Amino acid sequence: MVKHAKDCDDAHFAVQDTLYVIGGKWKMVILSILVRFGTKRFGELARLTGISARILSKELNELEQNKLISRKVCDTKPITVEYSATAYSKSLHEVINAMIKWGRNHKKKIREK
Amino acid sequence: MVKHAKDCDDAHFAVQDTLYVIGGKWKMVILSILVRFGTKRFGELARLTGISARILSKELNELEQNKLISRKVCDTKPITVEYSATAYSKSLHEVINAMIKWGRNHKKKIREK
Numbered sequence A, B: 001m002v003k004h005a006k007d008c009d010d011a012h013f014a015v016q017d018t019l020y021v022i023g024g025k026w027k028m029v030i031l032s033i034l035v036r037f038g039t040k041r042f043g044e045l046a047r048l049t050g051i052s053a054r055i056l057s058k059e060l061n062e063l064e065q066n067k068l069i070s071r072k073v074c075d076t077k078p079i080t081v082e083y084s085a086t087a088y089s090k091s092l093h094e095v096i097n098a099m100i101k102w103g104r105n106h107k108k109k110i111r112e113k
Helices: A003-022 A027-037 A042-049 A053-065 A087-111 B003-022 B027-037 B042-049 B053-065 B087-111
Strands: A069-074 A080-085 B069-074 B080-085
Touching (some): A003 A087, A027 A053, A027 A080, A042 A080, A087 B003, B027 B069, B027 B080, B042 B053, B042 B080
8 A cells, every 4th residue: 555545544543543532522521620620539520520320430441441540449438439630641731732722713713604 | 710710611612612523433534535635526425435325414514514624516417516625624733633643652552561
């Protein structure tokens, strides 16, 4: 396959991978809470976001699998589980800043008639 | 609301807006074809992507509403409709490059055990 086309396909898959990891309605909501306000328990996250327990568990599991958050089981009665943003989550800084910038400009662009 | 918190919320909504516009399985597939290979007809896009006509119409409509692609009805028999990436779509350059970079690094990171 022409090297150029292969590079484009690799680039395309990299974009799809990024969108898969941070896309959807809730992942960035959860991550920004943990980055801004620090470690949170499951119950706190559920209250702060209003997400159902089933969906919150799925989103947290995927964020953990992608090493963006860490999970700690605390030996309390009842047992509590704490979630924190990992140092690796800071690697999203450039993507998030670019999306903030684009999103703000896009809002203005869309309002132009 | 404390100014800092308001800025964070604005930033958060800007990220959600960006993810809404470019997120999902197909939008970046369609846009990258139009950017890489130029103007395409509906049928060509359907063949190149394998997306069903119903979903392709929905994705093209949303991309057009967000001014990332333009649509031209050609006076042929039967009528044909052509789609092109707009100059504005180039504004996504920084977001896409940041996603390519992060996606590629993330692939390596996830393979590390």
